[in-house]
Amino acid sequence: MGNNVSVVCTNVTKNFGELGVLEDINLTVQPGEFAVFLGPSGCGKSTFLSLVAGFDFPSSGNIQVMDMDQAKPGKHVGFVFQEYALFPWKTVLGNVESGLLNLEKAERLDRAMFYLEKVGLEDFANEYPLRLSGGMKQRVGIARALAYDPDILLMDEPFGALDAQTRKYMQQELHRILEGFQKSVLFVTHSVLEAVYLADTVYVMSKRPARIVYREEIDLGEERHYTGDRFLQYREEILHYLNAQTGISE
Amino acid sequence: MNKIVMSREVTALVAFGILIASGLFFNIVPKTVFSHIGLSLYRMMTGYIISIIVGTTLAVILGMNIYIRTAVKPLLSFLMSIPTIAWVPLLLIIIGINEQSIIIAIFLGSFFAVVFNTLEGFDNVPQVYFRAASVMNYGRLHMLLRIAVPASFNGILVGWKLGIAYSWRALVGAEMLGAATGGLGYLAFASRKFYNLGMLLYTLAFIGLLGYLLNRFIIASIERKTVRKWGIT
Numbered sequence: 001m002g003n004n005v006s007v008v009c010t011n012v013t014k015n016f017g018e019l020g021v022l023e024d025i026n027l028t029v030q031p032g033e034f035a036v037f038l039g040p041s042g043c044g045k046s047t048f049l050s051l052v053a054g055f056d057f058p059s060s061g062n063i064q065v066m067d068m069d070q071a072k073p074g075k076h077v078g079f080v081f082q083e084y085a086l087f088p089w090k091t092v093l094g095n096v097e098s099g100l101l102n103l104e105k106a107e108r109l110d111r112a113m114f115y116l117e118k119v120g121l122e123d124f125a126n127e128y129p130l131r132l133s134g135g136m137k138q139r140v141g142i143a144r145a146l147a148y149d150p151d152i153l154l155m156d157e158p159f160g161a162l163d164a165q166t167r168k169y170m171q172q173e174l175h176r177i178l179e180g181f182q183k184s185v186l187f188v189t190h191s192v193l194e195a196v197y198l199a200d201t202v203y204v205m206s207k208r209p210a211r212i213v214y215r216e217e218i219d220l221g222e223e224r225h226y227t228g229d230r231f232l233q234y235r236e237e238i239l240h241y242l243n244a245q246t247g248i249s250e
Numbered sequence: 251m252n253k254i255v256m257s258r259e260v261t262a263l264v265a266f267g268i269l270i271a272s273g274l275f276f277n278i279v280p281k282t283v284f285s286h287i288g289l290s291l292y293r294m295m296t297g298y299i300i301s302i303i304v305g306t307t308l309a310v311i312l313g314m315n316i317y318i319r320t321a322v323k324p325l326l327s328f329l330m331s332i333p334t335i336a337w338v339p340l341l342l343i344i345i346g347i348n349e350q351s352i353i354i355a356i357f358l359g360s361f362f363a364v365v366f367n368t369l370e371g372f373d374n375v376p377q378v379y380f381r382a383a384s385v386m387n388y389g390r391l392h393m394l395l396r397i398a399v400p401a402s403f404n405g406i407l408v409g410w411k412l413g414i415a416y417s418w419r420a421l422v423g424a425e426m427l428g429a430a431t432g433g434l435g436y437l438a439f440a441s442r443k444f445y446n447l448g449m450l451l452y453t454l455a456f457i458g459l460l461g462y463l464l465n466r467f468i469i470a471s472i473e474r475k476t477v478r479k480w481g482i483t
Binding site for chain 1: 376378379381382383384385386387392396397400401403476479480481482
């Protein structure tokens with residue numbers, strides 16, 4: 001692509017009528033960077049991702065995505081939704097193929113099966129989403145988003161609806177799945193553990209209207225586990241800023 | 251699941267049996283009943299299938315635009331409130347006492363319900379499907395045929411189901427009102443004239459049975475292959 005940045009937000013503000021949702025967001029996400037956005041519930045994190053996806057426009061300011069001056073929906077973006085948003089009328093395979101309609105049938109099948117294997121669901125190719133557990137549905141969601149090889153992956157609280165055990169497992173799985181792909185990821189969550197585990201960069205957002213109040217680069221090296229010293233140090237640091245926003249005393 | 255389906259079948263058959271048995275009290279089932287059944291079914295399928303094709307297609311085209319949808323729905327709601335039987339005198343005047351009047355009555359019976367419920371189905375498609383499709387570069391046609399139609403299939407089927415019920419009533423009504431010589435509605439009316447109670451009861455039995463079977467076998471089998479399998483009922 002020849003781009004040296006993936007997403008550039010310049011003075012991005014979003015209001016819904018009188019209601020201020022985002023205020024003066026400035027940030028840059030590099031190719032291959034995993035950026036996690038933390039903030040109190042309802043602060044506007046999801047709205048922010050919708051703007052980057054181009055589902056909606058900023059009230060003022062600008063979002064530059066890849067080589068586009070303005071964010072608009074397209075295949076440069078893969079979106080993973082909290083509520084999975086799988087098409088219930090399509091099989092697992094059909095869902096993963098749904099972003100590959102431009103390909104020949106054989107190639108489409110090859111590509112979809114490759115990503116289904118990647119998320120460990122090749123045996124479920126012909127099942128309907130109805131039959132899958134939450135964790136499995138979200139793997140299909142991830143496979144579907146990756147299948148057409150987008151530059152940027154937007155993930156809106158993808159593991160928010162999962163139980164604690166599955167959630168932790170999915171975090172490790174996501175890390176494994178993305179290895180070897182040079183994707184920029186913008187990931188929204190309200191779990192600090194999840195953020196520190198996955199991120200290269202963590203952004204803490206304020207209450208509505210959301211501003212960015214803190215940015216931390218995470219460097220865990222090879223020690224990516226939930227109990228390491230550095231891991232806990234990052235966690236404390238970030239929790240401190242987040243608690244200040246949610247009003248929880250330490 | 252199977253037990254529930256069985257028991258539903260049984261109660262319908264019992265109702266049918268009682269009507270037939272009551273009829274036997276007066277006289278045996280005459281063979282002529284079956285030619286009247288054939289005629290009614292033929293009219294029904296002609297009017298109904300045309301209304302499904304025209305109604306669904308029209309609704310899918312109109313339905314993509316939310317402004318048209320909002321404007322047309324109250325109109326359809328108004329038209330749906332007119333019992334189809336009330337159109338029949340008008341049809342008899344305009345079209346005449348003939349086969350076309352009956353077919354058009356059947357058509358009208360299901361048409362408004364089909365269009366209305368398809369539009370209603372579109373209103374209830376979760377926005378998130380369109381978002382998911384928009385990042386995959388779906389154009390308008392793909393959005394319509396690959397997302398909007400399957401996602402609102404439940405509403406579409408509700409329209410088809412109501413359509414059968416309304417059409418069947420419209421058919422019997424139109425046949426009764428004198429637009430026909432022949433058909434189950436005609437037979438019921440003629441039986442009254444000749445004080446043929448047995449025949450009247452048979453006619454009621456078959457009107458009920460056929461309406462039941464149409465719903466059971468046309469719609470229920472489509473449901474099983476689609477919305478039930480997808481879990482979007």
